[in-house]
Structure formats: C-alpha cells, structure tokens
Amino acid sequence: MNEVANRLSIIALGGVHEIGKNMYVIQYDDDIIVVDCGSKFPDESLLGIDLIVPDITYLLENQNRVRGLVVTHGHEDHIGGIPYIIKQLNMPIYATRLTLGLIKIKLKEHGLLGTTTLHQIDSDTRLRLGSVSISFFSTNHSIPDCLGIAFHTPQGTVVHTGDFKFDLTPVNNQFADIHKMAEIGMNGVLALLSESTNAERPGFTPSERLVGGHIHEAFTNADGKIFITTFASNVHRLQQIIDAATAVNRKIVLLGRSMVNVADVASSLGYLNIPSNMLLDVAEAGNYRRDELVILCTGSQGEPMAALGRIAGGNHRQIEVNPGDTVIFASSPIPGNERNVARIVDNLFAKKAKVIYGPGSATGMHVSGHASQEELKLMLTLMKPQYFIPIHGEYRMLHQHRLLAEAVGVKASNIFIVNNGDVVDIVGSEAIQERKVPNGNTFVDGLGIGDVGNVVLRDRKVLSADGILIIVLTLGKSDNKIVSGPDIISRGFVFVKESEGLLEEVHRITLKEVEQLQQEYAKMNNSWSIYKQTIKDSVGKFLYAKTKRRPMILPIIIQV
C-alpha cells in the first residue's frame, strides 16, 4: 500500500449492497473520519442473532488515525451500532442536537454515558479534524435535524448526502439548505456519495405535509377511539398527529417505549410541540369518552410485541380496541413485514375496528423519507461531481442510481459501485478502485458481540431443520467393552411415540458398528474419532433413508 501516493481514500464499511449498518470512511493522509455507525436487523437465516453491526477491523488497525465519528441523523441504520462499536473503539462523536439526544438514550441503556466525548453541531458548524475541514448542509428526511456533509480536503471536496429527500413544503418549515448545496457544487465537488434507497422509484417523493391532511380528515370522521401508529422517530409525523388531535379536541396517549422516549427527547429539545394539557397517561384514559382519545403507539411494522400488536391481540393490560374504534397505520409495511402487519389487521377486524392500512401510496397515510429518481437527479445536478459513488442501497438500487447519474451527465467511467470493504483511492485527480480492507458483519447475540460465527450458525441451521440425536456410549478403559449404552436421546426430531421403532433400529446399528470396530481396534487409543465418525455415518444414512431428514447426530463416547 503506497501511503504517499494514495492521499485521499473513500471506503464503505457498511451500507452498500444492503439496507442498514451504514458506515463510511473518508481518509486523507493520516486522518480517518468515520461517517455513521448503523445497525441492521438479521434476516431469518441468521438464527438467534439479535443485531448486525459493521466489522471495524480496519479502524482498530488504524486506531491512532481515527479523528472522530460524524453522524448524519438519528435513525437506527446510522446510530444503532454506536454502543457496540464504542466499546471496541472510543472516538469522539459529532452530531446535531436531536441526533445526540437519541445517541445518549442508547449509551445510557448500555451504561456507556460518559465514556466518550459528544460534540453538538448544526448545519452552520465548521469543523477541522486533522487536515480535513468539514462543513454541513441541512436536508429533509423522515426525522428532523439531518445533515449532509462536505469534507474539504487539500485534494478536493467529498460530499456525503446522508439520507434525504427534497420536501419543498416541510413540516415546521425546516427547509433544506438548497442554496448551500448549490454553492458547494459551484465550488467543485471531487466525489459525491449519495443515498440510493428509492433509486428504483420514478418521480418525486410527496411532501410530508400531504400525510397531515389525510390524518386530519380521518380524525374528523372517526367516532370511537383513534389508534394511530407510525415510526417513533418520524417526529414531523408525530407533530402532525398531535396537531390533528388538537384540532378535533382529543387528548393524546403515548404507548410503547420508543414512542415515549422519542417524544420525550424531541419535545424537551424543542423539535416537538405538545400543548401541555394534551398528553394523558394511559391510566387516565378511562376517565375520558372514547371520542376524546387518540392513542399514538408503536407497532407500525406489525411487531407482535409492540404496543399495537399487544392491543390488537387483546394482550395490553391498560387499553383495548372496541367495536367502531378507528386504527390508522401511518406507515407502509417494509418488504418482509407484510405478514406481521396482516396478522394485526386480522385481529383488529375481528374486534370490529375500522382499519386504515396498506401501502402509503393507496392510503395517503405515509410518504417516504427518501429521494425518488427526480430528486436524486436534482442532487447530482446541484453537486456536479467529478466522481460518483452511489451508497445506501442494495445492488439494484445502486445500479439504478448509476443510470440516473449517467443520464444527468456523469461520465460512466467515473461512477464506482463499490462493495463493503472496497477502497476508492483518488491519486492526483484520478480515482481507482483496487484495494480492499477487512469488512463484514459482526453479529450481536444477547450480550455477545462477534462470538457467533458461521460454524455456530450452520449448527443452528441443522438443529432448527431436523433437531438432534445424541448417542451416548460408555466403554471400559481396559478392554473397550461396552459398560453402558448406547443410550439414544433426541430433541426436535420426531415425536417420541412415533420414533420408537426408529430409535430401536439406531440402537441396533450402533451396537453392530461398535462390535465391528472393537474387532478392528483392540484399544481405543486414537480411534475415538473413527468410532464417532462411523456411528455418525451409519446412523445418518439410515435415518435419511427412513425419514428424509438429517438431524445432527452427536455420538458421545465415555471411557470408565
């Protein structure tokens, strides 16, 4: 690695070829700046895993060069990894007020408050980290206080958009710094990293205000209680819900841990305005008529244990759905969550509720927080980058974003679709992608970070599909004769009563193999593994022929 020639490098450690666990590195010379530190939820193939965070081997190997972590906004896929990463690598964190508030909740939950320095910034801040000067611009997104970042290096400016859309009529008049973006573009952008979540969607994402109108209309038409669910972090949405409740003279009950947490932080920091007499504790709800209440709750993705899931299932201790109540999903199901949402709608219909559900495009109760194709083209046009790296998306989104960049005039050879770990080095004014740094998924399972890997997961997969069959055999030390067993124990394989004949046969096969082996190997010595493998093979073959199943077979041999 020629450190002198490669002064400016851009690296993705998480967030490309995937949605989630965003982490990018801008390195100039000896100064490493990290952008975002997200987490991602495992898919169902990662059995037992709770969370995935980026592998930061590269940062650990270059610890003394890391100048800090700059965070674009407070969503889980941008801050969720912080408590796990900060335990391994302590670095100062730079973020806006609301983002910092949400980070503090996480650090507190992990007992990490005070272990690292937190710096509050805003879109007017100018930072210098090592030899890099950093400026910011405000963007619109489904959470307030979002930043795009410009890294001014001696070699040129690198822009990271963060997550964004262009909402020209934003709630609370939190406008994006479109003039600042234009100015950055006018001054020359060497490389642009822009998010690709909605790169497959034609058109222009509608304004958040549109949702407010539909919520108000639905509130006006409702008779009984109103339940409404959305992502807790969508503070503008919460504001519009509170405004609509105020307009129709209903009190608000907040339900669900993240809803209470976010509303608390956002209102104490001034991002959310809740009139003082509006908020009720759930215990007080009983004192009000049904048509005086709005219950704003978690569970918009059908999570069975979230507030709405429990209410729909009749498992909430304090509040219930009555016939004629209205339930509004101010959300779209994320692909993969449709079945869970559907289960909850089923339960709500069974309780004779009116339910407004389905994709936001149909109900009007949700708009995306991400730029659609015309907005992505607008960002590319404003920034006029020499090099373009689409980030934040699965491959087909990055691919579509590339096509958009070509359409607005970025040279095809100047567009880099990178994998996690790929390095784009800018040497002189030429960008090359040749190097790779360590990267990957670090699995969080319970309290363990990184102690579950592919072998463990492969075992869980086998166990989950067909269970386990354990064969315990005690042999005499001196003569290798069977002292006890074989005892056969199974879990997760078949009903015991159904398997009697089968297990008898396993018993017989094991005995036969052991007899044979005893003749071949008078003493156990080094033949343990041969005994085990022989039993495993014979029993495995027999069970597959009889049942077409492949349980894990675990022979245990004890010498006494």
Added chain:
Amino acid sequence: MNEVANRLSIIALGGVHEIGKNMYVIQYDDDIIVVDCGSKFPDESLLGIDLIVPDITYLLENQNRVRGLVVTHGHEDHIGGIPYIIKQLNMPIYATRLTLGLIKIKLKEHGLLGTTTLHQIDSDTRLRLGSVSISFFSTNHSIPDCLGIAFHTPQGTVVHTGDFKFDLTPVNNQFADIHKMAEIGMNGVLALLSESTNAERPGFTPSERLVGGHIHEAFTNADGKIFITTFASNVHRLQQIIDAATAVNRKIVLLGRSMVNVADVASSLGYLNIPSNMLLDVAEAGNYRRDELVILCTGSQGEPMAALGRIAGGNHRQIEVNPGDTVIFASSPIPGNERNVARIVDNLFAKKAKVIYGPGSATGMHVSGHASQEELKLMLTLMKPQYFIPIHGEYRMLHQHRLLAEAVGVKASNIFIVNNGDVVDIVGSEAIQERKVPNGNTFVDGLGIGDVGNVVLRDRKVLSADGILIIVLTLGKSDNKIVSGPDIISRGFVFVKESEGLLEEVHRITLKEVEQLQQEYAKMNNSWSIYKQTIKDSVGKFLYAKTKRRPMILPIIIQV
C-alpha cells in the same frame, strides 16, 4: 349432535383465516362430499416443516359416509394435499381433464397411481353422489379448466365458486359460464361459498390479454436472449409467451421441472398450442444466436434453487445471462417473497442484464387470477344467496368480502365468517353456527406425515435460537460417586475459543451441584430427575446472566 335435525351442513376443514390448504365439506344427511384438498407452505416459524395439509380427523371418523372428492382446479392450494390425504383416506376423485392431468403427476411422484379412482368431468357433467345432485359452471382463473360447483340437495342449492375472476376477453376464448351462473341464481341459492383472495382490492381485475400485449412489446424491443419467468400453471400466460416468441421469430427453451411438466401435460391435452418447430432442448440453444432465443423458466417468486435463481447466480450448467440480455418477471412477488426476488434482480443487474421486475400493476407483466371487489359483487348479485360464507382468505379478506355482500343486499345476520372446523348447519331454512369438528394443520416433514408436532417444533425453536449444551456425567452405581465427567459439549451456542471460560464455569457449577446432591441423596434411586433439573436450572441461570442466551441444556447421567 342431532343428526336428524341437521340434514345439511357446510364445513371448512382448511382455507379460511389462511391462504392455502383449501378443503371444504358439503354434507347432506349421510352423504359427505369433499371439495378440494390443498396444501400450503409453512412460514419460517415452522422450522424444518416442508408442507402443511389439512387435518382430516373428521373425514376419517366418518369414512363410510365420504362419497368423493370434487376438485375445482389444479393449483397447489387445491390439489397439493391429495397424495398425503389419499394415503389415509381413499376416495374417488372428480376433476376436469387438465386438473386430473396435474393430479396424476402428483400421484405418480408418490407411487400412488392406480390406488384411487379418477373420474373426468367437465362443466356439462351432472353427477349424483348419494342424495346430492351436482352441476358445474366454468370460471376464469389463472389456470384453465376451472369449475364452480352447485350442490343440489333436497334442502336447497349450495354453490362453491372455486377460484375465479371475470375475464370478458379470455385467452383462447375460454369464456366463463355467466349465463349458467345467472340461471343457478334465478333458481334460488340457499348458500354461497365464494373466494375472497382479492376482496381488499377495489375495481375489476384486468384481463389476462393485457399481459400478452406487454410481453409482445418487450419481446419486440429486446436485443439479446430473453429470459421470462411466470407460474408454470398459468397456461394462458405460457400460451401468450409462446405466441409472442412465434411473432418475433424466436425459439423457446423450457427450463425447470414444473415448467416442463405443465407444458407437457397442457400441450398433450390440447390446452397449450406449441408449434412443432418452436421448442428447443437447452442443449441445442448454443446453435442459435442470442436474439433467436426465449428461455421460459421457473423461479418467478425468487426461489433460489429454481431455474432463474440458478441462472442469475451463475450456477446453471447449461445456460447463462450475458450483458444486454433481457429478463422479464411475468409475475408479482407474493408478500414474503420480495427479498428473494430482489436478490435475483441484484444478481441479474450485476451481470448487466436488463430486468423488468416489480408489481404487475407497474410493469403490466402480470394480472391477478382472482376477482376484485366489483367482480365479487357481480358473483353475489348473480347468485342472490340466502346465506353467504366467504371462503379462501385471511380474516381481513373474509371481513371485506362480508362488507361487499352487505353492500349488494345480503342480510348481515345471514353472513357467516367461519373458522376452520366450524360447522354451518342449515336446519329447516335457518342456518346456525354452533358446532365444531376436529381440524388443524398436519405437518409434512420429509417422509413423515403428522409425526412432528408442537413439542418437536418448540425444541427446534430453542435449538435454532441458541443451540444446545450437553452435560454428560457418569456416576458409580453403588456409591453415586463421579466416575467420569462432567463433560460439556455445545453445538450452535458460541465459538469454542470464545466460550472456554464459560464452559469451565459450567463445569464448576455442575460439580458443586452434584456434591450438594450427593449429600442429600445417598443413592440415585428416584433422584435422577432432581439431579437433572438442578443442573439444568443452575447452569441455565448462569448462562443467561452471562450471555443473555437460553441454549437448550441437556444433562445426561449415566450409571456404571
């Protein structure tokens, strides 16, 4: 159960509150007629289960009354259970020509051809099974040769729609018997069972012909090879693809077992017209230019092991995707399958293919085979039933269908939303729903039918989440002293190297508990289970505190 009073009964054994494993029973007096015998795929919570079929305890208990199985059409959720059910209960099967052809493939695969009698029927057939006379009407759906059924009993007529839509411009001019439906309605319908799959969708489902136009257009614009995937059973879609290929002078290669099977049966029975020189074996494809080929393949739902999945992953031995080739998904991803489809699109883009993907409403490459709200209302209007039982759908679909029925004039009190196992008895002319018969899911796992139940699944769940920890201990028969062990073996729990300290501690805890127990129980006798439970509890508590994980803990005690 008063058999005399309850002469006519309608029972769902599968298909309500779910999509899949359809099975309904029409019983008049001592004559039981079964409608459909479907299967359903397990969701990811049913670890290791391959297939679900209906629990037919009720039919087995009334074996001598079962007169036959009438099948509406050849989709898996209507015929997929037949090989499993017919092993338990042999009954004559009545179905149309194509449906019978597909059933025969299944029976052959299971070595069951010839074990039951198969009767070919068509929409003009009149059957008499016991005291019930049966007539049929043709419907439109995403497979040819579909029937609706009218059961004419002495008490009145019960109509079962099967799956349907109203396609007024059907492919191959296979019109629905709309006049016959009107006639049945005119003569009076006591009870209607109508399918609810699309009861949530407003409007009228577009004609299948629409898709043909879009396919033709895409074929005209394509340069390289064309890959196109759809459900194999959608014979009308296959016909339109073949017609489009013929029009643009391309040969057809069929890939994937079900595609080859269905095309074979459908063309030999005259439902599919493939010009004799059109079909190529995949081995011959190499002799043709890329723009002379259409590859019609399985994998429309993103199944990784289906033909398209293997081609996209570069794992197909005989054919590959080249840059510039076109891949068309003539399908919509079924909820739950989006991620798998997305993986394949990612792979195809990486191979620089052009890909037409996404919901059929956006691409025009797919239309549903099920009636939308206006068509459901049309069926209700034609049939004018006294009683209405929405079937074939999850609860919210049944609920929406109920609202549609009310909207066209069915009395709310005459609409029954039933669960699987619920019986609607019609006593005189009054319908009541009070009784329940046994019902449920029978799990197929490998060769086993019904030998995996909740205990086994619960074990698999625990094993899949956190693995297993086995503690083997050998005690002397006479004195209860430890002869060997405790040996500790884990699978699917944590990396061995990470867990050393942990397992040492487990060893220590086990020894301590055993010492304590030895003092309390001088001889093992009846204390086995106490030993095991004590070790399990102590070790479990320790591991949870240390790791927040709950592996299955299995103490094995051997006496020698």
